[in-house]
Amino acid sequence: MCGIVGLFLKDKSLEPKLGEMLSGMLTVMCDRGPDSAGFAVYGAGQGTEVKLTLRSSDGQSIDGLKADLEKALGLKLNATQRDTHLVVAIPSDKEEATRVFLSKARPDVKVVGAGQRMELFKEVGLPSDVADRFGLSAMSGTHGIGHTRMATESAVTTNGAHPFSTGADQCLVHNGSLSNHNAVRRTLVREGVSIETENDSEVAAGYLTWKMRDGASLKQALESSLDDLDGFYTFVVGTETGFAVLRDPIACKPAVMAETDGYVAFGSEYRALAGLPGIETARVWEPEPATVYAWERQ
Amino acid sequence: MPVVDLSEMPLRELNSQLHALPQDTNETHWQVKNPEGRHAVAVGLDAPVTVEIDGHVGYYCAGMNKTATVIVAGNAGVGVAENMMSGTVHIKGDASQSAGATGQGGLLVIDGNASARCGISMKGIDIVVKGSIGPMSAFMAQAGNLVVLGDAGEALGDSIYEARLFVRGSVKSLGADCEEKPVTDEDRNVLRDLLKRASADVSAEDFKLYGSARRLYHFHVDNAGAY
Numbered sequence: 406m407c408g409i410v411g412l413f414l415k416d417k418s419l420e421p422k423l424g425e426m427l428s429g430m431l432t433v434m435c436d437r438g439p440d441s442a443g444f445a446v447y448g449a450g451q452g453t454e455v456k457l458t459l460r461s462s463d464g465q466s467i468d469g470l471k472a473d474l475e476k477a478l479g480l481k482l483n484a485t486q487r488d489t490h491l492v493v494a495i496p497s498d499k500e501e502a503t504r505v506f507l508s509k510a511r512p513d514v515k516v517v518g519a520g521q522r523m524e525l526f527k528e529v530g531l532p533s534d535v536a537d538r539f540g541l542s543a544m545s546g547t548h549g550i551g552h553t554r555m556a557t558e559s560a561v562t563t564n565g566a567h568p569f570s571t572g573a574d575q576c577l578v579h580n581g582s583l584s585n586h587n588a589v590r591r592t593l594v595r596e597g598v599s600i601e602t603e604n605d606s607e608v609a610a611g612y613l614t615w616k617m618r619d620g621a622s623l624k625q626a627l628e629s630s631l632d633d634l635d636g637f638y639t640f641v642v643g644t645e646t647g648f649a650v651l652r653d654p655i656a657c658k659p660a661v662m663a664e665t666d667g668y669v670a671f672g673s674e675y676r677a678l679a680g681l682p683g684i685e686t687a688r689v690w691e692p693e694p695a696t697v698y699a700w701e702r703q
Numbered sequence: 704m705p706v707v708d709l710s711e712m713p714l715r716e717l718n719s720q721l722h723a724l725p726q727d728t729n730e731t732h733w734q735v736k737n738p739e740g741r742h743a744v745a746v747g748l749d750a751p752v753t754v755e756i757d758g759h760v761g762y763y764c765a766g767m768n769k770t771a772t773v774i775v776a777g778n779a780g781v782g783v784a785e786n787m788m789s790g791t792v793h794i795k796g797d798a799s800q801s802a803g804a805t806g807q808g809g810l811l812v813i814d815g816n817a818s819a820r821c822g823i824s825m826k827g828i829d830i831v832v833k834g835s836i837g838p839m840s841a842f843m844a845q846a847g848n849l850v851v852l853g854d855a856g857e858a859l860g861d862s863i864y865e866a867r868l869f870v871r872g873s874v875k876s877l878g879a880d881c882e883e884k885p886v887t888d889e890d891r892n893v894l895r896d897l898l899k900r901a902s903a904d905v906s907a908e909d910f911k912l913y914g915s916a917r918r919l920y921h922f923h924v925d926n927a928g929a930y
Contacts, residue, residue: 655839656819659781661799675780675799676740676761689778691799691818693856694838 407580408434408553408673411641413648416667424544430677431551432533438553441566442535443527445576448546450522454494458518477506488538520574527566552578569607572614574645579606580658581638623647624699649699656694663687710737724750765792784811803830812901831901868913882916
């Protein structure tokens with residue numbers, strides 16, 4: 406089943422409340438996906454730094470990770486530990502050295518997400534607990550997406566949880582299943598897009614990364630996915646400045662959107678949107694099949 | 704008049720109380736507060752009572768309804784009045800996809816818009832939508848009447864068996880084996896009656912009728928090469 410949510414703020418004064426709003430939406434979607442959850446938030450960032458969200462993939466502690474990185478890079482770093490994840494800001498020119506160090510010294514550590522503004526968290530457990538553990542409701546930002554997972558085809562693991570990120574400041578959540586993901590994965594690997602799991606949703610994320618790398622806008626990348634991705638899906642996608650939604654040509658999975666002067670919100674069900682401010686007078690609609698809905702921050 | 708606040712009473716308790724009503728009950732008018740998009744509100748009613756719901760409902764509201772009248776002052780989620788048998792369901796806001804799916808009888812009125820697959824596999828229900836309907840509506844419709852005051856989305860009436868589809872606005876495209884039909888006096892009378900029952904104050908002359916071309920009913924030898 407799975408539940409997905411997304412929130413894109415148009416009114417800057419709402420930015421301190423992004424996490425609180427997103428957390429409320431994610432919590433309502435617990436019963437669509439009680440196994441695991443994840444979310445990505447686009448918060449503050451500096452042009453000279455890249456934020457890496459790190460976690461250990463085999464349950465090892467990340468307590469000393471910040472100190473290890475500082476020692477290896479010979480720098481003082483800004484880092485925030487949230488439960489099992491560490492968000493660390495690295496000078497952009499040290500990203501490669503950081504990744505090399507991690508792959509050698511801490512092969513258990515995964516880079517869950519990277520980008521100037523995106524932070525990405527995912528864990529196994531009831532979504533409301535996961536949101537609490539990471540302190541989602543206190544986060545601020547301009548937009549964010551989230552996912553509650555009911556695993557149907559693969560194990561309940563953190564690796565299988567959404568969102569998937571395959572490019573800087575890019576992430577995707579997916580409700581559905583793709584039938585040609587193996588073929589598309591082979592194309593992506595050939596094209597040099599890094600894919601780490603056997604998960605179909607990661608292939609969708611990688612596909613968009615590939616198209617955008619070659620110059621497509623987020624909207625164009627999603628439009629071409631209509632030709633190349635087969636199966637049923639509702640995607641909600643974030644980039645550093647953008648937010649977009651796409652449903653498959655028969656609109657297999659439920660989706661409802663709301664827009665006010667303050668925000669654009671997406672939920673698998675209306676219930677997820679019911680607690681948002683001004684929802685009573687929002688424009689509420691169901692996205693049309695095979696139609697890309699995209700917003701860009703000005 | 705019983706007033707039930709769903710922020711205080713569990714939904715199951717409300718539905719059990721409604722199911723327990725005898726046919727000759729004196730509690731014929733119920734009010735439900737704070738539905739907050741809950742699923743399966745007032746499902747499976749079979750007594751001639753009226754249930755007014757004050758707010759938005761989730762999936763399958765008034766599903767399998769028999770003889771009861773369910774009024775929602777808000778929007779309805781997926782599958783409102785699914786497999787309805789008789790009675791009336793009135794949604795004052797918009798309805799999500801699959802409104803009135805497989806409905807066998809009764810009247811479903813939606814004051815706003817209905818999304819995709821409105822009236823999918825309808826089997827005798829009458830549906831009046833005062834706004835527009837989404838794509839793939841009346842897919843495999845078998846019997847009954849769908850009346851749309853606004854527009855219809857793509858693939859209206861795809862693989863339709865029977866049923867009358869009256870649309871006042873534009874139709875984005877017709878599905879396989881669905882075609883425009885001449886309107887007979889009988890059709891016009893059925894439409895007039897439904898517009899009246901749904902309190903829709905528009906002229907029955909303004910609608911076009913779509914129905915089955917009946918080409919998918921039987922194997923056609925000219926198509927043998929396609930198999």
